[in-house]
Amino acid sequence: MTTATTESEKDVERRQVHGVVVRFAGDSGDGMQLTGDRFTAETAAVGNDLATLPDYPAEIRAPAGTIAGVSSFQLHFSDHDIHTPGDAPDVLVAMNAAALKKHLPDVPTDGTIIVNTDGFSRGNLKKAGYDSNPLEDGSLEGYRLHPIAITSLTTTALEDFVESKALTTKEAQRAKNMFALGLVSWMYSRPIERTIEWLEDKFGSRPELADANVKALKAGWNFGETTEVFTFKYDVAPAELPPGRYRNITGNAALAYGLVAAGELSGLTLFYGGYPITPASDILHELSKQKHFGVRTFQAEDEIAGIGSAIGAAFGGALAVTASSGPGIALKAEAVGLANMYELPVVIINVMRGGPSTGLPTKTEQSDLLQAMFGRNGESPLPVVAASSPADCFHAAIEAARIALAYRTPVMLLTDGYLANSAEPWALPDVDSLPDLTVEFAEGPNADGEFLPYKRDPDTLARDWAVPGTPGLEHRLGGLEKADGTGHISYDPGNHHRMTELRHAKVAAVAKTIPDLEVDADTGARVLVLGWGSTYGPIRGAVKKVRDKGVPVARAHLRHLNPFPENLGDVLRSFDHVLLPENNMGQLAMLLRAEFLVDIKRYNRVTGLPFRTSELEAEILELHNSGGVA
Amino acid sequence: MTTATTESEKDVERRQVHGVVVRFAGDSGDGMQLTGDRFTAETAAVGNDLATLPDYPAEIRAPAGTIAGVSSFQLHFSDHDIHTPGDAPDVLVAMNAAALKKHLPDVPTDGTIIVNTDGFSRGNLKKAGYDSNPLEDGSLEGYRLHPIAITSLTTTALEDFVESKALTTKEAQRAKNMFALGLVSWMYSRPIERTIEWLEDKFGSRPELADANVKALKAGWNFGETTEVFTFKYDVAPAELPPGRYRNITGNAALAYGLVAAGELSGLTLFYGGYPITPASDILHELSKQKHFGVRTFQAEDEIAGIGSAIGAAFGGALAVTASSGPGIALKAEAVGLANMYELPVVIINVMRGGPSTGLPTKTEQSDLLQAMFGRNGESPLPVVAASSPADCFHAAIEAARIALAYRTPVMLLTDGYLANSAEPWALPDVDSLPDLTVEFAEGPNADGEFLPYKRDPDTLARDWAVPGTPGLEHRLGGLEKADGTGHISYDPGNHHRMTELRHAKVAAVAKTIPDLEVDADTGARVLVLGWGSTYGPIRGAVKKVRDKGVPVARAHLRHLNPFPENLGDVLRSFDHVLLPENNMGQLAMLLRAEFLVDIKRYNRVTGLPFRTSELEAEILELHNSGGVA
Amino acid sequence: MTEATTLTKKDFTSDQEVRWCPGCGDYAILAALQSLLPDLGARPESTVFVSGIGCSSRFPYYMDTYGMHTIHGRAPAIATGLAVARPDLDIWVVTGDGDGLSIGGNHLIHALRRNVNLKILLFNNEIYGLTKGQYSPTSRLGTVAKSTPMGSVDHPVNPVSLALGAEATFVGRTIDTDRKHLQEILRHAYEHRGSAFVEIYQNCIVFNDGVFTALTDRDAAVHNRIELEDGQPIEFGPEDARKAVVQREGGFGVQIVDVADAGDRTIVHDVDREDPSLAFALSRLAVTPTGPTPIGVFRKIDRPVYEEQVVDQVEQAVARKGRGDIRSLLESGNVWDVT
């Protein structure tokens, strides 16, 4: 992990490393997510490539000091291209006993552990379920352990504030996360200037809090610099990223930006109707800040009203969007069918989480693919698109909007809890290169002086879209089967079969406008690792490891899950083995087997966490070395 | 069709035929469904085998006299085993011009047509879209046409009633369907005594109406007997049905009876919570009449409350049932997931209709299979059972209840609009032969003095079911992932994967208690015709036709769609071709291809109607004669 | 169609065959609305009818305007999205007692409290017509219907009380066959800015004939129709048996007395008071319309319209930050350049 080169500077030795995984862990109230976010920002500023994994307890605050209450944030940064937040932390910062207890199993035996000894009171130990103090009973032998009284050091640093009553003791203690951040920033040579600016901005209305936090931050930094505890610090050189302008972005933010962009690119008003649900709520939050783009957000009374309002807005000529997570998508099913029958564009986003039922709301999973495909009554096909990385959510959103608008169809866009909350550096796209999504509304009769709302474009099979306000094109839509062309209610047997086929054909027609699946293959590769969605990072990481061992392998990643790219069957048949890792029990595998009658080697884990590269590496190697053709 | 033998009796010749298909068609207000029902009852009394196909306009009354307003009822009866209501009517009774216009295309050119000439006024012709009167313009040449002024003959027969003001003219006219029934009953030598009794019973409170209807009925009969119009009548001998006690039954009634029986067999209170929807409402209606079985029915405010109430009742220890059709099942999806997580028995019935969306509410379709399998968020497997004929709904309901209770799981039971409303003679089962469904509730601790609600039976993997009121077993269920055993909330990664696997394994375990798929195969059969659900009748009919041609063929029908019978893969692989006709676009075919990687020849039609035996016959023959192995 | 044209009923009548049972109350409502719309100055191209599922919900097909026949119970939600996207349109929602109060009750109350500019017509026939006769949330106790062979045991809901409890700004009630009254109430609803909820007693001749005879039967009606008129004392009944609605004596609420006994206690109707208590009390005079029953406008107050406020915020944001630009959106937050 740390192929260390050393140079010395003053009495602190500097070691050059290629990549590090740091995990901050503490109580929900300890501000670990914020610490992680700031450390990420500092790291981005250095120019490293990075990937993050926030992990917080399910929605309710658990009692302070318990394992259930532990919140953590992991950051992987490096001087080269990376794709995952890292399998195991090189450095664990544990702010209390519960944090140590929960995360220790993930730390390799030679890993570094920084513990806040003030979080190891008798009460803390008990709440964490420790019988004896691990800091004292020798159970941490082998680890590079740094026990530091972070809370006390912080309050000492902030004594003046407390004495002058500018701060309560509690407020002073709460700055301990900044101490930890300062220390780790020193360890990895991260600049803290931006964090200082950020603190000053954040606490603008309470400058004493800003000052105190800055002081704690600096105290942490200085603690590293001045004490004997740390005899070396690390440097991680900037990664050689392609030139461009970069920012960090989480999946949900990128998705929201993609929707805003799609609104601009289409020239339509962006309408978002939705009901809060973890982990999709941030899309609503983000969009509600973008009112100056003309975005209209509607927090509906439930998910059905969310998609209902979107359908209404689509009828009115808006770019209509709704988002939710699995349980909410289930509720939308009937209305998705209506959009299907209406043949109106609606983008439906599912930020997938652990299921079934309420499941694991804050954890990631890919188990709603078949729901996306089949979770409605009747033959109700719709295009399905998936995003593969946090930044990719931007482009996936635009692609979903493109299909919806061009084909007049509801489109299901799949992301997940991991993509939603993780961050990565994003090379900002050239805005001028984004696709043109403009739509032409019907403005007059389309058939001998009449207007037939179900008259179709011969290529896309999209029907004409006339919006209220257009004189002469008055028409009525409904969920009952409609006569081809006129759109009137029809119970005719032949018409129903024909319309059913047309709805399928329209979705199939999307394939003509999607690129062939690209395969990144080594010569001699026997195994193709296929992925979709958020397994992109872990698969790339694993494939790199395999390649680093000199083993040839191939890799491909699907953006479109319905319809598939036209070359997919050929691709699958051109390798001895196809390995398909999914964070579900084999949902895409089922679709592929049914479609192409090819065997697929499944690798399925539903743990609420993304794959580790190491487990995938092992699977690839095993398959590569296995005999014969599957 | 009518391999006629003739004998003479008086001046009316009697012809012996093996089977006849009669279709009554008229305006929604003409009482065609009632006429059909009575004709069915008479036919059952004669001991013929029979099958019916009611077909009425979508839910709203259409304007009188229009094609949209035509309602029809088809009855197929014979002296041998039959399985379908017949492809084409031998006799069409058309009460007005619209009825003729709509149904004429189905009548073979040598078919018999009885028309009510009073329904061919200028207005009638116009509403039906006739430019000239088909009774006069020669366009019906070739058919055996019997133009009869049914309405006038009826009112003439009832003159006295009108004169004495016992009846209005309108009421007198409304009895015309009884005239038609009397006539057709005469034609086919059906006894009308029971209908007379029935009329007397039905109009008990208005004896003058009963008398009038009886008089019209007899007038119709006498018209056949005395006029010169009909020179022969037909006899259809009783079918050689297996000995036993018989009754006619529709699918919805049989289903309701099966549920009542399951309640009795399990010793649990039957609770039904549901919201009306075509074509499932009759299950609620039927059950609400069975209160003397202790059945508690709850007409909920919507479908979600329907299944919600069922889940609550199941927690309370009832045999809990909900039913709906596609759109309503879509709404239940989220709650089905909850039942899945709770691992409580709930029988969920989907009487499938044409989709997507509101679709074709009164028409049949099999397009909700994949919704049953996958229409929820997360990995949420559940057993799926389908009924194959109206009477089979009784046994399918008991089987669904058996699985639900034994495995503590929601079970999806699929029937469809065709099964729901069609009738067939049913050899009543021996009540003592019905399975024992008794359940043991947990009554005390199950693990070292503790009660673990998620402790499982090692065979079935069913968890222990403790109901409120039991002291000491207090426990809480929830939709969040639960720890194996204790059922407490658990976010543990490994536990989630394990529980996901357990939920799959539990459903898979059902396979151990279901019989192997039976194959009805001729030696030398190359083609296996596989079916599920209501295609049973058409497939049997088609297979019989193929066999009658001396072509060997095999046939098998699935009751269990998840899990499959254990021998299914072997069965599929043991024929050159598997033909799978479905009233959807290939849903079971997809599951089979994915599961067994075998090619399946699909035959898919979604017309809102059951298959015709002739189209399936043609498919089978074509496949049989085609080269090679698929 | 240009602004200049004078429109007629025909301009609002579609070419679709009307498919209700002969004698259904829906016909009268349809005809009344088709002939009223031109008078109101409505334009077919900027009018949208949105309905759920039910006999009543077939309504949009017969109007030559834009229309959406949606899914069961969801019309108010769908119409809300349309209103937010297109505040320029005239949007009518047509629903039934099952569609709007059973499966769709929640969307209804939320549209009302938000005051979305929708004219919501609830055709109350106290039955599920389309599914052939099950009792509904407005069916009176003991209703024997398909699913209640021994009579219903659910206490019915009073749509006017419910709407008032849900903060509705406009609440009215009228009757299918009284074309004049119906058109008058619909006119008031149309002219109200915000959600207007109108309960229309509608006779289902097939499955629930005659439940409103207390108000529609000529002889009974004179005794039972309490016509609410803004600014007028609430009196009703024939000249020789005139009644008045007064504050309940020695208590709270309203009660009916002979005019002679009312003295100056007769309540003067007042639709635009902020406090809905009077309107609510009036709605309690008849839990179901079997006796004296108020019809007319119960409440009509001013409150900002939901979608206008949404658009307002958008405009304010644009005014404050300038029209958004994708490039600057992407570059918001910390950016860095790699060269």
Next chain:
Amino acid sequence: MTEATTLTKKDFTSDQEVRWCPGCGDYAILAALQSLLPDLGARPESTVFVSGIGCSSRFPYYMDTYGMHTIHGRAPAIATGLAVARPDLDIWVVTGDGDGLSIGGNHLIHALRRNVNLKILLFNNEIYGLTKGQYSPTSRLGTVAKSTPMGSVDHPVNPVSLALGAEATFVGRTIDTDRKHLQEILRHAYEHRGSAFVEIYQNCIVFNDGVFTALTDRDAAVHNRIELEDGQPIEFGPEDARKAVVQREGGFGVQIVDVADAGDRTIVHDVDREDPSLAFALSRLAVTPTGPTPIGVFRKIDRPVYEEQVVDQVEQAVARKGRGDIRSLLESGNVWDVT
């Protein structure tokens, strides 16, 4: 546990760690109920807590009774099924302002109108706590929350008014931190036969701290708490500034005046009048609890309980037709024998 044992709070306290934020109002409600239940004579084995999703809906986990943490908004429907299947149980529903009034509003009003024997506690914190702070249907206008950076524009709903509009037979309101009042209202609710709806003002210290200070801040509370007590004149406020609730002068509804000016017009509270108009008018004194706000029992009337009537019909049917028998069911209608 046998009948004889005297139960204590401990018998109703489960072994699960309570997971709310420190300082959350939910703790007080939990403790109050755990200690009240033994007093009421409730038994853990015949008590069931049913909740939806939300912070408040975690409640069942902490009660050592039977419990169901269900899905968002559906608790009243699920509890209704349980009640119909098992009328012998004590069933409590715990819900939030989002769970019970946003997604679940419809199930709530239907449970209330049916008068299912459920004790429904709505923890109103005017916010979505669990999803970290979006405004809710009870949030006051202009609430700046995660999804409303420029302030909410939806007019809030008043849970008490809504429940009354939905024909509820018991409606009460109380406050998380006033243990005595809370327990008293819960006792009344428990003793009521039928649906009892209790709105509990509950402070969300993290996302909406202090919205109820008008009633919880000691100094403000004396001026603002209008404690409704059956049979008592409605007066409130400190001795030196005592106020009374009277019929509105020259109009309809209620208003607040100085006691001195009230004369004999002070309204005497009366919970069991069939007409809910007074209760409704009282609920309008405070659309949101920023000033004088009534708490206590608004309404408590007798009406047959839904599930008891369901069971009644079953018993009547058995009495009339005899206990059903499958064989005769199958043979009902026309049968014939083939030999």
